[in-house]
Amino acid sequence: MSRQGLKTMDQAQTVNKELYEFKNKRVSIMNKLMPVLLLLCASVSILTTFGIVVTLITETYHFFKVIPIFDFLFGTKWSPLIPPKSFGVLPLLSGTLLITVIACLVAIPLGLASAIYLSEYAPKRVRKIIKPILEVLAGVPTIVYGYFALSLITPMIQSVFGSAGVFNALSAGIVVGIMIIPMVSSLSEDAMSAVPRSLRDGAYALGATRFEVALKIVVPAAFSGIVASAVLAFSRAIGETMIVTLAAGSTPNMTINPLDSIQTMTAYIVQVSLGDTPHGSIEYGSIFAVGMTLFVITFLLNIFAQYIARKFREEY
Amino acid sequence: MEALININKLNLFYGDFHALKDVSLTIPEKAITAFIGPSGCGKSTLLRTLNRMNDMIPGTRIEGGIAIGGTEIYSDEVDVETLRKKVGMVFQQPNPFPKSIYDNVAYGPRLHGITSKKELDEIVETSLKSAVLWDEVKDHLKRSAFGLSGGQQQRLCIARALAVNPNILLMDEATSALDPISTLKIEELAQELKDKYTIVMVTHNMHQAARVSNQTVFFLNGEVIEYSDTEKLFSNPSDQRTEDYISGRFG
Amino acid sequence: MNIFQDANRKQIAGRRRTDWLLHMLFVIATSIGVLALCALIIDILIDGIVRLQPDLFNNFPSRKADGSGMKSALVGTIYMLLIMAPISFIFGVGAAIYLEEYAKKGRLTRLIQLNISTLAGVPSIVYGILGLALFVRLLALDRSLIAGALTMTLLVLPIIIVAAQEAIRAVPRSRRDASFALGATKWQTVSRSVMPSALPGVLTGVILAMSRAIGETAPLVMIGALTYVAFLPDGLRDSFTVIPIQVYNWLSKPQIEFKELAASGIIVLLVLLLLMNFSAILLRNKYQKNV
Numbered sequence: 033m034s035r036q037g038l039k040t041m042d043q044a045q046t047v048n049k050e051l052y053e054f055k056n057k058r059v060s061i062m063n064k065l066m067p068v069l070l071l072l073c074a075s076v077s078i079l080t081t082f083g084i085v086v087t088l089i090t091e092t093y094h095f096f097k098v099i100p101i102f103d104f105l106f107g108t109k110w111s112p113l114i115p116p117k118s119f120g121v122l123p124l125l126s127g128t129l130l131i132t133v134i135a136c137l138v139a140i141p142l143g144l145a146s147a148i149y150l151s152e153y154a155p156k157r158v159r160k161i162i163k164p165i166l167e168v169l170a171g172v173p174t175i176v177y178g179y180f181a182l183s184l185i186t187p188m189i190q191s192v193f194g195s196a197g198v199f200n201a202l203s204a205g206i207v208v209g210i211m212i213i214p215m216v217s218s219l220s221e222d223a224m225s226a227v228p229r230s231l232r233d234g235a236y237a238l239g240a241t242r243f244e245v246a247l248k249i250v251v252p253a254a255f256s257g258i259v260a261s262a263v264l265a266f267s268r269a270i271g272e273t274m275i276v277t278l279a280a281g282s283t284p285n286m287t288i289n290p291l292d293s294i295q296t297m298t299a300y301i302v303q304v305s306l307g308d309t310p311h312g313s314i315e316y317g318s319i320f321a322v323g324m325t326l327f328v329i330t331f332l333l334n335i336f337a338q339y340i341a342r343k344f345r346e347e348y
Numbered sequence: 349m350e351a352l353i354n355i356n357k358l359n360l361f362y363g364d365f366h367a368l369k370d371v372s373l374t375i376p377e378k379a380i381t382a383f384i385g386p387s388g389c390g391k392s393t394l395l396r397t398l399n400r401m402n403d404m405i406p407g408t409r410i411e412g413g414i415a416i417g418g419t420e421i422y423s424d425e426v427d428v429e430t431l432r433k434k435v436g437m438v439f440q441q442p443n444p445f446p447k448s449i450y451d452n453v454a455y456g457p458r459l460h461g462i463t464s465k466k467e468l469d470e471i472v473e474t475s476l477k478s479a480v481l482w483d484e485v486k487d488h489l490k491r492s493a494f495g496l497s498g499g500q501q502q503r504l505c506i507a508r509a510l511a512v513n514p515n516i517l518l519m520d521e522a523t524s525a526l527d528p529i530s531t532l533k534i535e536e537l538a539q540e541l542k543d544k545y546t547i548v549m550v551t552h553n554m555h556q557a558a559r560v561s562n563q564t565v566f567f568l569n570g571e572v573i574e575y576s577d578t579e580k581l582f583s584n585p586s587d588q589r590t591e592d593y594i595s596g597r598f599g
Numbered sequence: 600m601n602i603f604q605d606a607n608r609k610q611i612a613g614r615r616r617t618d619w620l621l622h623m624l625f626v627i628a629t630s631i632g633v634l635a636l637c638a639l640i641i642d643i644l645i646d647g648i649v650r651l652q653p654d655l656f657n658n659f660p661s662r663k664a665d666g667s668g669m670k671s672a673l674v675g676t677i678y679m680l681l682i683m684a685p686i687s688f689i690f691g692v693g694a695a696i697y698l699e700e701y702a703k704k705g706r707l708t709r710l711i712q713l714n715i716s717t718l719a720g721v722p723s724i725v726y727g728i729l730g731l732a733l734f735v736r737l738l739a740l741d742r743s744l745i746a747g748a749l750t751m752t753l754l755v756l757p758i759i760i761v762a763a764q765e766a767i768r769a770v771p772r773s774r775r776d777a778s779f780a781l782g783a784t785k786w787q788t789v790s791r792s793v794m795p796s797a798l799p800g801v802l803t804g805v806i807l808a809m810s811r812a813i814g815e816t817a818p819l820v821m822i823g824a825l826t827y828v829a830f831l832p833d834g835l836r837d838s839f840t841v842i843p844i845q846v847y848n849w850l851s852k853p854q855i856e857f858k859e860l861a862a863s864g865i866i867v868l869l870v871l872l873l874l875m876n877f878s879a880i881l882l883r884n885k886y887q888k889n890v
Contacts, residue, residue: 060784062784062786062787063784063785063786063787066785066786066789067697067701069693070693070694070696070697070701071697071701072693073689073690073691073692073693073694073696073697074693074694074697074698074702074711075711076690076694076753076756077694077711077714077715077718077756077757077760078710078711078714080718080729080753080756081714081717081718083729083733084721084725084726084728084729087728087729087732087733088725088728091732141628142628142629142631142632143632145624145625145628145629146625146628146629146632148625149622149625149626149628149629150629153622153625153626154629155406156406162629162633165632165633165636166629166632166633168636169632169635169636171810171811171814171872171876172636172639172814172869173813173814173815173816173843173868173872174814174815174816174817175814175816175843175846175847175850175865175868176639176643176814176865176868176869177639178847178850179643179846179850179861179862179865180638180639180642180643182850183642183646183858183862184638184639184642210632210635213632214632217632228443230439230441230443231443231445231446233401233437233439233443234439234443234444234445234505234508235445235455236401236404236432237399237401237432237436237437237439237509238432238433238436238455238456238459238508238509238512239428239429239430239431239432239433239456239459239460239512240429240459241429241614241615241617241618242618242622243617243618243621243622244459244614244618246621247621248455249445252446252447253445253446264720267720268720270722271721271722271723271724271725272722273722273723273724273816273817274816274817274843274847277817278847278850298722298724298817301724301727301728301821302724302817302820302821305727305731305820305821305823306820311736319728319731320728320732323724323725323728326722326724326725327721327722327725330720330721330722330725331717331720331721334717334720335717338713338716338717416602416603417601417602417603418601419601419602419603425603426603426606427606427608427611427615429611429614429615430603430606430607430608430611431603434602434603459614460607460610461607461610515602
């Protein structure tokens with residue numbers, strides 16, 4: 033636009049050219065510099081991922097030079113500190129899985145039921161109060177949950193099951209479950225609220241009652257979102273650290289008895305880093321190998337959840 | 349034609365808003381009655397009281413009476429689920445469920461307790477035939493209803509409403525989201541259906557009311573201004589406001 | 600003619616009963632979450648209220664429970680916040696501005712965006728591992744305040760970026776057009792027209808991210824925030840502790856007195872969180888009125 037404008041002005045001799053000086057150096061430098069600086073900021077996130085991956089791979093590689101990868105992945109005994117040392121990750125995996133399954137057994141039914149209640153049943157006013165309260169559950173620091181598990185849930189479990197120890201998977205699993213309720217409920221509710229009003233109207237107009245609309249129309253229509261929320265919650269439970277460190281114990285144990293003490297991958301990492309492990313030792317390396325396992329699992333689960341949520345969003 | 353629906357001094361409030369004012373009407377059986385009027389005049393609100401869809405909007409209050417076939421629909425004698433079974437509804441936007449064509453039509457009968465496969469098959473077929481959709485979909489009943497065109501989806505919704513064997517069919521601007529050809533098909537369908545069903549339609553399109561309906565009701569600001577045979581209302585309206593509206597001076 | 604004659608009232612009564620039962624079930628399930636939160640708060644208040652005395656704030660931790668305090672932890676938490684807040688604000692908001700205002704909708708942008716949402720799902724302890732390898736060892740920052748703050752910055756960045764992006768996206772197009780139409784450059788438009796409108800939303804996100812950070816324990820355990828610190832950090836390279844670590848330390852001791860201390864430490868932590876969330880809500884409400 034400016035070029036043509038300028039031509040006309042050249043023809044008109046009386047025009048004061050200074051008025052039409054379209055370049056402003058100071059402004060133009062900022063305008064060119066800022067995008068570069070901002071891109072640098074944005075690349076920090078890429079660098080973080082890069083850093084995580086490189087760190088884990090390098091140290092894990094060193095670890096696998098000493099401990100064969102096969103022994104690590106399929107070994108059934110985890111005894112890194114007490115000789116004879118053994119680095120089979122399965123007990124840590126099974127411990128993690130036990131906690132996660134218990135947590136999901138708590139969180140998925142409760143979270144889904146809460147989501148249905150909030151989205152289909154609750155009057156607006158009730159919903160406005162309950163929703164933020166449930167979301168507070170997600171904001172409570174995990175150390176607080178750890179305290180809650182030790183001081184309230186574990187004694188309750190012990191009074192019901194006499195055989196339960198001070199550290200047991202059940203207590204930690206239940207509390208992790210409570211922590212992830214809002215993940216399930218709020219993401220599922222979002223998915224259910226996204227189901228168009230017109231579908232509900234269609235069902236009501238055929239004489240459906242509320243539960244029929246909720247369970248036969250809304251839940252199926254929102255199913256992918258609900259599954260995605262459950263997968264994310266599952267992944268969150270796997271990565272949870274402080275609750276399991278405090279309440280589940282530190283006994284690598286291949287058991288499915290929820291009253292036993294177990295050790296999760298995360299709790300092991302904490303245990304080693306609390307001690308004074310020298311850099312370069314095999315224990316130090318094991319943190320990274322376990323961390324790598326943890327990272328890969330949660331990463332795949334998160335990608336999976338995003339995939340489900342995206343893939344099935346439109347296509348009912 | 350016998351009166352099927354009797355509306356007697358009906359007042360409806362959304363909170364403080366007086367949406368329907370002293371509406372009294374009789375709607376004849378096995379005919380098409382059209383509600384017309386500018387948007388916000390209360391025509392859709394009245395339609396939604398006929399199957400009590402307004403119940404679900406918090407803060408709605410109703411005074412006066414609506415009787416269908418002599419039964420007061422807001423009384424304890426009537427379950428709202430049964431009412432809606434007897435008074436089917438088709439909406440502005442086609443709203444098939446995210447299910448197969450078959451399951452869409454079978455949804456209502458299943459709700460009301462029909463489980464036998466044979467019976468359901470029969471209902472699905474007759475309903476789709478009544479909605480003049482059968483020939484287009486009979487070979488892929490298991491396909492998702494979302495694969496149908498807009499007009500087909502709307503006819504599927506009509507089939508879905510017919511599947512629970514209603515007496516009355518409410519059509520809430522059922523063609524406003526459709527192209528002219530699909531609209532024509534639905535209008536023809538309505539003409540056929542009126543032999544068996546009582547049809548009440550809300551339309552923003554005066555020409556449609558003139559083309560399709562037997563009776564026309566003109567609403568303005570929550571009041572019934574004029575109610576008569578369609579032909580008379582459009583050719584010789586008795587109220588100045590009706591004339592202004594149908595001649596396009598407002599609305 | 601009564602069209603309701605053939606109504607199957609029994610079947611409908613049954614369906615309504617199911618509806619009522621399920622309704623109750625959903626209410627109960629929802630209240631379990633709420634009740635758990637109440638139980639947690641009451642439990643902590645009962646245990647911790649006795650130790651909530653001046654000693655707790657004035658004293659350093661000691662081997663004896665009586666007179667033991669969390670001065671170093673409280674100060675450590677505040678120092679960490681003071682270091683983190685500006686760094687994460689600059690990088691987080693910078694990244695958000697880039698993604699919303701500058702980035703072309705291409706593969707790189709999609710990659711960055713996908714990467715951010717993936718990072719938000721990485722367990723916090725993995726950030727601890729990264730911090731340990733990168734800041735503590737590679738950059739040889741040791742188990743210092745700055746190493747901890749940088750680790751936590753990486754942890755909260757995705758949260759801040761996403762929140763800031765939402766706030767920037769909420770600024771109406773018309774405001775940008777108005778600025779461009781007056782002859783402003785892109786950066787002038789962003790800095791003087793878009794950002795002032797988005798700022799309250801951005802700040803809300805930053806505060807919420809900070810409140811996430813002060814509750815985090817695992818990454819700091821990893822990078823070796825000490826569990827026993829009887830001094831205040833003096834510089835960026837000093838070792839430090841924070842409230843959750845102090846609570847963890849007290850919780851690992853068998854004596855009941857230390858459990859009470861842990862509970863009172865938690866009360867302090869929760870009050871801090873409450874204050875931060877409250878200010879975030881105030882900000883948000885003000886913001887909603889203005890737009």
